[in-house]
Amino acid sequence: MKCNPTLLQRSLDESLSEAEEESLSAHLCECDACQRELERLAGQPAAWNRVGTTLKAADHSSVGVEHSVDHETASDFAVECLEPSTSSEYIGRLGDIEIQEVIGHGGMGVVLKGYQPELKRLVAVKVLAPQLAVSAAARKRFAREAQATAAILHPNVMPILTVHSSGKLPFIVMPYVACESLQQRLDRLGSLELIDVLRIGMQTANGLAAAHAQGLVHRDVKPANILLEISVEKVMLTDFGLARAMDDASITRTGIIAGTPLYMSPEQARGEPVDARSDLFSLGTVLYTLATGRTPFRAESTYGILRRLTDESPRPLREISPQFPAWFQMIVYKLLAKSPGDRFASATEVAQLLEGCLAHVQQPATVPLPKECPVVPTRLFSLRRWLLVIGMCVLAGVVGMSLFSKKPVTIEPPSSGEPTVISTETSASWDAGEEIVSPLRSDFNKWQKDAEKLWEEPLP
């Protein structure tokens, strides 16, 4: 690879493709000039030094490598905030609930396992973190989660029993269910089988459909928020902390990016208003992750992830997990369409489709694949061949014409629209790809249109 300053700048902006990233990294191992240039592009030497010395002089525990995570103190906080219990069996008491242990912690607070003696039932209690309880915005968000979830009654949505939002520490009471999160299962198994992916996907889509029917967008669909009840294989969607009413225009744009970047939709990443189809994109990222064991949009930093998911196609799913059928890949791609209009129309539609697919996978001999399945572009090869043939014809003409002119030849279609620019260089590179070049259905549609447009054109 030759020295390329543009590539260096793009590397800082994290806008390199994975292949470019690799070749630049290899080049940087060798090239001193590019090493220096990259550093210069990142900032002046004086700035590098000032940041370096300031950080060196600072208390390492706050920004250093040994970064203390809030989680470590979360349980202490919770324990400190509990009232003493009358029985030594419990670590403390919260209202009428005897607390047994801390079972988890998230960004918003801790989850405790408790027992309500009067009702003789086990409960899970989600407590807002004390440091957040002083913030009006956090309390509001916490209360919103409770209200939002309470409005949805569905087997695939974790129900809420009671809410205490006015006390010093607001908390939500939910039934205690022996479960693991999908994230935990992924961590344990790496990736899942097709049949499990379909089952989990179908139930998650059903849970989402119930939320959407109430006019709510979840906005944070990710493996950590999908719970799997142990032994019965039931999926429950949880954590509506970011859920928002679809018609709630007052807080549409705050500049805060809410959600988890790895599973966010492009419109969410851009801070644009989102609707139910944003959750479908996130569902697509979850399915992709379950099938491949890796998230579709990966980068070194949050910013890099956001840029990838707004601008790039993920690595083809079947390249990583060839055992998954092509039709499954197409379903995931349709969910992952950049434009909400190119995705499925509703979570209900997705749930029904996945249910049909599941039936087909369980009994392939008797149950056909649902006809609503997105079309697998089997014609892609022949279409590409055709494009190639046309390309060759055009190329022959262009080469003839370019004996007189160096400019690319522009063919204006008779109707209005984008002119089709065909230069000698691009014609030649049509043949460069070995496999399916672009996995996105929307791209495929665009190709089809372009190809049709070409048919309408008289060849030169």
Add this chain to the structure above:
Amino acid sequence: MRPPETRHSLIVRLKDQRNNLAWTEFLCVYEPFLLRLVRKQGTPERHVADVSQQLLIAIAKSVDGWVPDGKSASFRRWLGCVARNVVIKFMMRERKQITGQGGSDFLNLLEGLTDASINAEQFKQYEQELILWAAEQVRGEFRENSWRAFWETQVEGRSVADVAAELGVKTGAVYMSRSRVFARIRNRIEEVLDDEVT
């Protein structure tokens, strides 16, 4: 994310001090810094939210006096300056005066100090606080290995080859990671300070 461009229409709306986009966007960047700083200045925990709120009100009040002069100086730069002056004044106060009493007394204390009393040393101190805050923010955005590539080479002063071997990556990857992390820290600081950190 790069800060959104400041648009004139938003600035005009800011004048009525009711919540609006430009202010919210600034808050998103500045409030976390402010909270950290107020805490670090020794403010008792129960007063942190109050004191930060007072500082924000002081900033918002000054913003109201801004008139677009049609020059290239951006609104955001101006907002950054106002915030900086308010915060430096705050940093100069005696610890014993930092309480949650708030109210007009608190604002008067801030107003009692003129811009001229801000010297280079104080500015440097403010910038250092910003660097620490920016580094903390950026740290969470990057993978552990990327952060270490930056920290070990630039802060601990170790060689790129050493760190690459330790992380099990090529030296090229270390060069890329460390520059990316640094560029992000710089961007973060500039979102607030808007002067080239040189």
